[in-house]
Amino acid sequence: MNPGMEGTPPRILVVIPAYQEERSIGGLVRSLRERTPYDVLVVNDGSTDRTSETAREAGAIVLDLPCNLGIGGAVQTGFQYARDRGYDTVVRIDGDGQHDIDDIPKVLEPILAGRADAVIGSRFLGETEYRGSISRIFGIHFFRFLVNLTTGYRVTDPTSGFFAINRRLVAFYSDHYPSDYPEVDAYILMHRLKARAIEVPVRMYERAEGKSSITTFLAVYYMLKVTLSFLINRIRRFG
Amino acid sequence: MNRVTLFSICASAGFLLYILEMVRRRKLREEYSILWLFGSVVILVLSLKQDWLVGIAHAVGIVYPPSFLFLVGILFILLILIHFSIAISKLHQMNKKMAQEIALMKSALPPGERSRVKDER
Numbered sequence: 001m002n003p004g005m006e007g008t009p010p011r012i013l014v015v016i017p018a019y020q021e022e023r024s025i026g027g028l029v030r031s032l033r034e035r036t037p038y039d040v041l042v043v044n045d046g047s048t049d050r051t052s053e054t055a056r057e058a059g060a061i062v063l064d065l066p067c068n069l070g071i072g073g074a075v076q077t078g079f080q081y082a083r084d085r086g087y088d089t090v091v092r093i094d095g096d097g098q099h100d101i102d103d104i105p106k107v108l109e110p111i112l113a114g115r116a117d118a119v120i121g122s123r124f125l126g127e128t129e130y131r132g133s134i135s136r137i138f139g140i141h142f143f144r145f146l147v148n149l150t151t152g153y154r155v156t157d158p159t160s161g162f163f164a165i166n167r168r169l170v171a172f173y174s175d176h177y178p179s180d181y182p183e184v185d186a187y188i189l190m191h192r193l194k195a196r197a198i199e200v201p202v203r204m205y206e207r208a209e210g211k212s213s214i215t216t217f218l219a220v221y222y223m224l225k226v227t228l229s230f231l232i233n234r235i236r237r238f239g
Numbered sequence: 240m241n242r243v244t245l246f247s248i249c250a251s252a253g254f255l256l257y258i259l260e261m262v263r264r265r266k267l268r269e270e271y272s273i274l275w276l277f278g279s280v281v282i283l284v285l286s287l288k289q290d291w292l293v294g295i296a297h298a299v300g301i302v303y304p305p306s307f308l309f310l311v312g313i314l315f316i317l318l319i320l321i322h323f324s325i326a327i328s329k330l331h332q333m334n335k336k337m338a339q340e341i342a343l344m345k346s347a348l349p350p351g352e353r354s355r356v357k358d359e360r
Contacts, residue, residue, distance in 0.1 A: 063342040069335055077339045084343065179335070
C-alpha cells in the first residue's frame with residue numbers, strides 16, 4: 001500500500017468533471033491518452049449533450065451521474081472511484097481546456113516525492129497570462145485573504161480547480177467534500193487534517209469552449225455561500 | 240358559548256382529525272405529523288379554555304390576548320419551516336449519495352448492460 005514501494009509505480013488517476021462539455025472533452029481526453037501515462041476518468045455530471053459518449057470514444061473511463069450534482073458532487077464521485085479502485089494519487093483538472101496538461105507533472109511531483117499531501121496549481125505564481133473579469137479577480141483577492149487569515153496557508157490562487165492530492169486526502173474527500181464551490185472550502189478541510197498543501201505555478205487559459213460556471217449574477221451568492229460554509233467548516237465535527 | 244368560540248373549536252378539532260386521518264392512511268409520516276398534531280391540540284385547548292389564553296397573555300405582558308395567539312401561530316409556522324429545511328437538506332444529502340452510488344455501480348457493469356440501464360431510465 002506504500003506508494004513509494006519499490007517496483008510498483010504509483011497509480012495515478014486524472015479526474016475531469018464535465019457538464020455539457022461535448023465540444024472540448026474529446027480533444028482533452030485524446031491529448032491525455034496520447035501524451036500522458038495516467039488513467040483518465042470523466043465524471044459526466046448529468047449532461048444532456050454527447051459529453052459521455054465523446055469522452056468514452058476518446059478513451060476515458062466515464063462515470064455517468066443520473067442527475068446534475070454540481071461540480072463538488074461530481075468531483076467527489078471521482079474521488080470515490082479512485083478510493084474504491086486503489087489509486088495512489090488523483091489529479092483534478094477542468095474539462096474546458098482551461099488547464100494545460102503539460103503542467104500535470106508539476107502538480108504531481110511534490111506528492112510523488114512525499115513532500116506534500118496536496119499540490120494546487122496557481123495561475124498567479126510566476127509569469128501569468130491570466131486575465132479574469134473584475135468580479136473574479138475581486139473574489140480571488142477576498143478568498144486569498146480569508147484563507148490566509150484563518151488557516152495560515154500562504155495561498156495565491158484559492159479558487160484553482162487544478163490540483164493533485166494523495167491517498168489520504170482522496171479518502172477524506174470521498175466522505176466530506178463541499179457541494180457547490182469546493183476549492184476554497186477545501187483549504188479549511190486540509191487545515192483541519194493538518195495536510196501539507198503547497199502551490200506550484202501553472203498556466204491557465206481563457207475557456208476554450210462553453211461558459212464558466214460562475215456568472216456575474218452568481219458572484220455575490222458564491223462569495224456569501226463559500227464564506228459561510230468556510231467558517232462553518234472551521235467549527236464543524238467530522239465523524 | 241359564543242360563535243367565535245364554537246368556530247375555533249370546530250376548526251381546530253377538524254384539523255386534528257384531518258392530520259390523524261392522513262397519518263392513518265400513510266399519506267403523512269408520523270415524524271412529520273408530530274408538530275402539526277401538537278399545534279392543533281394547542282389551538283383546541285386555547286379555544287376551550289379562553290381564560291387560559293388571557294392568563295398566559297397577561298403573564299407575558301401582552302395586553303390584547305388575540306395578539307398572543309398570532310405570536311404562537313407565527314412561531315409555530317417558523318418551527319415547521321425550519322423542520323422542513325432540515326428534512327430537505329437530509330433528502331438532498333441522501334439523493335447525492337444515491338446518485339454517486341448509481342454512477343459508480345453503472346461503471347462496474349459490462350458496456351452492454353450499461354446502455355440497457357440507460358434505456359430503461
